[in-house]
Amino acid sequence: MVQDAVWSITIVLMGCLAAVFAWVATGARVAVANYAPTIERAYRLRTWLFVLALLVLIGANYKTLGALPYRNALPPLPAAAVQPSQAVAEQWAWTIKPDAFTVGQTAEFHVTSNDVNHGFALYDPEFRIVAQTQAMPGYTNVLRYTFTKPGTYQVLCLEYCGVAHHEMKAEIKVTDR
Amino acid sequence: MTMAATAGRSGINARAAVLAYVAAAGIVVLLMMLLGLTMRLAQAQWLNVPPDLFYVIMTMHGAGMVGIAGLSGAAVMWYFVRRHVPVSTAVFLVNLVCFLIGAVLILGAGFIGGFGAGWTFLFPLPAHSGSLWSANAAACYLAGLLVIGVGFLLLHLDIARGILSVYGGLGAALGWKQAFGLASDNEGPPPAVTASTMVLIVNILGILLGAAVLVVSLVNLYVPSFAFNALAAKNMIYFFGHVFINATIYMAVIAVYEILPVYTHRPWKTNAAFYFAWVLSTIMVLTVYTHHLLMDFAMPTWALVAGQIISWLSGLPVLLVTAFGTLTNVYRSGLRWNLAAALVFLGVAGWAIGVIPAIADGTIAVNSVMHNTQWVPGHFHTYLLLGMVAMFLGFMTYLTTPQPRYGFGWVGFWLYVGGGVLFVLAFLLAGSASVPRRYAVHVPDWLPYDRAGSLGAGLVVIGALILVARFFSSVRAAALAPDAS
Numbered sequence: 001m002v003q004d005a006v007w008s009i010t011i012v013l014m015g016c017l018a019a020v021f022a023w024v025a026t027g028a029r030v031a032v033a034n035y036a037p038t039i040e041r042a043y044r045l046r047t048w049l050f051v052l053a054l055l056v057l058i059g060a061n062y063k064t065l066g067a068l069p070y071r072n073a074l075p076p077l078p079a080a081a082v083q084p085s086q087a088v089a090e091q092w093a094w095t096i097k098p099d100a101f102t103v104g105q106t107a108e109f110h111v112t113s114n115d116v117n118h119g120f121a122l123y124d125p126e127f128r129i130v131a132q133t134q135a136m137p138g139y140t141n142v143l144r145y146t147f148t149k150p151g152t153y154q155v156l157c158l159e160y161c162g163v164a165h166h167e168m169k170a171e172i173k174v175t176d177r
Numbered sequence: 178m179t180m181a182a183t184a185g186r187s188g189i190n191a192r193a194a195v196l197a198y199v200a201a202a203g204i205v206v207l208l209m210m211l212l213g214l215t216m217r218l219a220q221a222q223w224l225n226v227p228p229d230l231f232y233v234i235m236t237m238h239g240a241g242m243v244g245i246a247g248l249s250g251a252a253v254m255w256y257f258v259r260r261h262v263p264v265s266t267a268v269f270l271v272n273l274v275c276f277l278i279g280a281v282l283i284l285g286a287g288f289i290g291g292f293g294a295g296w297t298f299l300f301p302l303p304a305h306s307g308s309l310w311s312a313n314a315a316a317c318y319l320a321g322l323l324v325i326g327v328g329f330l331l332l333h334l335d336i337a338r339g340i341l342s343v344y345g346g347l348g349a350a351l352g353w354k355q356a357f358g359l360a361s362d363n364e365g366p367p368p369a370v371t372a373s374t375m376v377l378i379v380n381i382l383g384i385l386l387g388a389a390v391l392v393v394s395l396v397n398l399y400v401p402s403f404a405f406n407a408l409a410a411k412n413m414i415y416f417f418g419h420v421f422i423n424a425t426i427y428m429a430v431i432a433v434y435e436i437l438p439v440y441t442h443r444p445w446k447t448n449a450a451f452y453f454a455w456v457l458s459t460i461m462v463l464t465v466y467t468h469h470l471l472m473d474f475a476m477p478t479w480a481l482v483a484g485q486i487i488s489w490l491s492g493l494p495v496l497l498v499t500a501f502g503t504l505t506n507v508y509r510s511g512l513r514w515n516l517a518a519a520l521v522f523l524g525v526a527g528w529a530i531g532v533i534p535a536i537a538d539g540t541i542a543v544n545s546v547m548h549n550t551q552w553v554p555g556h557f558h559t560y561l562l563l564g565m566v567a568m569f570l571g572f573m574t575y576l577t578t579p580q581p582r583y584g585f586g587w588v589g590f591w592l593y594v595g596g597g598v599l600f601v602l603a604f605l606l607a608g609s610a611s612v613p614r615r616y617a618v619h620v621p622d623w624l625p626y627d628r629a630g631s632l633g634a635g636l637v638v639i640g641a642l643i644l645v646a647r648f649f650s651s652v653r654a655a656a657l658a659p660d661a662s
Contacts, residue, residue, distance in 0.1 A: 002546050006537050007609035011602075013533045017500075021526040024504045025519075028441075031511030035443070042505045050497055057489045064542040065485065070478050091307055116302045117407065119472070119549055121613070127622070129546045129611040134472045137301070137407050141474035158549040158613055160295045162307050163229050166616040 001128055069131070071142045082108040082144065087155070089118035089135035092164035094155055100173045106146040113137045118168070119158030125151030132158060147174045189266045191259065196652060198252035198273055199573050202245050203645040205280070206566065209241040210641055214634045220619045221627035229309055231617035232293035239296025240283050240318075243422055244325055246561065248276055249569040250428030251332060254376065256572075257369040257431050262339035268331055275328025282321030290314025295615065297418060298322075300390065300410035304398050312398045319391050319398075326384045326391070333377040333384075340374055350374040351459065352452035362448045368434040371452065372427055375459045380424045382463065387417030408475055415469040423462050426528060426560065429568035433503060433521045436575050440518045441510035445502065454494035461491045471544040481541065488539025492532045500529035516586045520571030520644075523594060527563025531556055534605055549615070551626070552608025559601045562637065567593070570644050577651035589643025596636025603630035 032038050067073075087109045088095045101107050111120045111133050118135035122145060133143040135157075147153075157168035212234050219226035226234070255269055286292040291310040294302045303315040337347070344350040344366060351374045354360035366374075390413035396403045434445045467484030470476050503525040512518065534556035537543050547553075570593075574586070607626035612619070619627055 002543060003609040003611065006543050006547070007606065010534050010537055010605065014530045017530045017533070018526065020504065021522070021529075024508050025514070025522060028507050028510055028512040028514070030509060032509035038509070039505060042501075042508075046497055046501055049501075050493070053493060053497065057493075060540070061486055061489060064540050065482060068478065068482075068541055069545055070474050070481070072478055091305060116305050117299050117411070121549070123611065127611060129550065132472055132545060132548060133474050136411075136473065136475060139408060139475040143474070156613060160232075160299070160615040161302065162305065163232060163293070163309050164307075165232075166228065166613075166618045 279325035383420030524568030531560030555604030593640030600633030
């Protein structure tokens with residue numbers, strides 16, 4: 001899952017940076033005799049780091065910007081291939097119709113709110129987020145998701161909306177075809 | 178121009194004014210940390226806190242921490258920039274008074290009025306309490322933020338006036354000519370001036386937009402028919418919030434530029450790369466705010482794509498100029514570590530390391546599954562608790578001389594670091610497990626993360642208490658000692 005890859009990459013990079021800071025800190029006490037060549041080497045290293053950073057930046061953005069969840073970025077699908085569902089948020093409950101799908105179906109949630117900002121977050125049967133969008137008063141956000149696993153999914157509110165924010169849940173049932 | 182014995186036209190001692198800021202910030206940050214600890218303990222089910230009170234505490238903690246980050250950053254910035262430009266001690270103190278008035282209004286709104294809409298007061302939630310708080314309580318909160326904003330606006334305008342009187346223009350004070358190789362590095366402004374210029378540019382804009390949406394929200398409370406587009410309000414709130422909180426780090430980093438060289442005996446290099454980084458940061462802090470709106474599908478796609486790309490670009494100046502500059506300044510410098518130097522060094526480490534999870538969340542494909550999970554407080558506590566606040570604690574320690582190389586302060590330092598690492602990692606791991614943020618009640622599966630986070634938070638509070646207590650025990654010496662540099 002995306003989250004697991006992100007966690008692994010993040011913890012490795014954070015650890016590497018922390019190690020560099022620790023290494024410089026522990027070695028600081030012994031002064032180098034002549035600083036000028038050291039700093040020259042450091043600036044050359046920085047140029048290489050900058051090039052590396054740019055390559056990573058370009059690569060990561062090229063890869064991730066290719067699959068945006070926004071309506072105008074979605075591949076066009078015939079109407080018969082998607083199952084629209086109205087998802088309306090209100091302090092403090094969801095009304096989702098229909099809320100049952102089959103494996104392989106692509107649901108197209110039309111998400112809105114009757115009062116304040118809410119957040120429509122779709123959790124799979126293992127309780128990991130698979131898709132989300134904001135539920136805004138005055139707007140309808142379209143979120144497409146193709147169900148690949150059967151089970152009971154949950155919709156949690158993920159935008160703080162008041163005292164019962166943590167209780168604002170709904171279930172979506174996905175069955176085998 | 179040094180700070181020592183400079184009373185200024187108002188007759189108020191500038192050093193005493195800075196110490197007042199630092200003392201206020203020290204006390205309030207401890208109180209806000211206790212509120213944060215309470216939240217973690219409640220989520221861990223080690224403390225029984227009813228949901229309505231949890232959300233009040235959450236609101237107070239957010240507003241208080243953002244406010245104190247501003248106050249402490251302003252103390253650092255003002256202390257150092259006034260070596261180079263004339264500023265008014267009276268205006269500096271007016272800001273403190275505004276802060277204290279605003280804080281009283283905000284605390285009253287929460288703990289008396291029950292206001293719990295989150296520090297971000299996301300329109301139109303303040304007006305939809307579900308009978309938890311009255312319109313007057315919400316108005317008290319919004320008015321409190323407005324008063325604090327007015328104070329900061331006055332402070333930035335005064336510093337701008339001082340900067341313009343010496344440098345003639347904001348571009349010159351930013352070092353834009355040096356940034357583009359059009360003038361010699363030696364003629365560039367000192368780091369404190371460059372940083373202060375960047376901060377006043379972004380904060381004046383941020384505060385004005387924040388004030389506008391606060392006023393809109395206030396009117397809406399009493400005149401519900403005064404409708405306002407919720408997405409426009411969200412843009413204004415997140416523009417203000419993003420700019421203001423990031424500006425606190427850019428203010429606090431001045432402590433790094435000024436304090437570290439005192440102990441490494443290597444001056445901070447202000448070369449073209451330095452000025453270019455600050456010019457870029459000015460632009461990027463203002464334009465990246467849409468990374469808070471990546472799940473608002475109603476936004477124009479180009480704005481959200483820009484939010485992602487600029488998020489990634491924003492990491493470059495932090496890592497390759499500030500962090501790199503810090504590391505090369507310290508590297509084999511002969512530095513004998515003391516508490517002040519260690520804290521500001523930690524602050525840069527925290528900021529740089531915090532960039533990683535921040536950029537991750539600023540990537541739309543990641544944000545889709547991590548927005549509003551505990552990954553979010555995970556990343557911002559990394560570069561606020563272990564970044565900005567550490568820089569401030571370093572400044573606070575620096576003000577009291579002599580610098581201890583041993584002693585109980587180091588116990589505080591290591592508790593702060595160790596506890597802080599545990600605290601933020603617990604949040605990040607929980608976020609990767611899809612644990613939502615801002616939930617008063619957690620399910621059993623999430624409790625291990627909450628309990629680890631609570632332990633970390635507890636250690637941080639003890640560490641911070643030791644460091645702040647150390648300052649207070651030496652504050653008389655700080656008031657009387659000559660300026661440390």
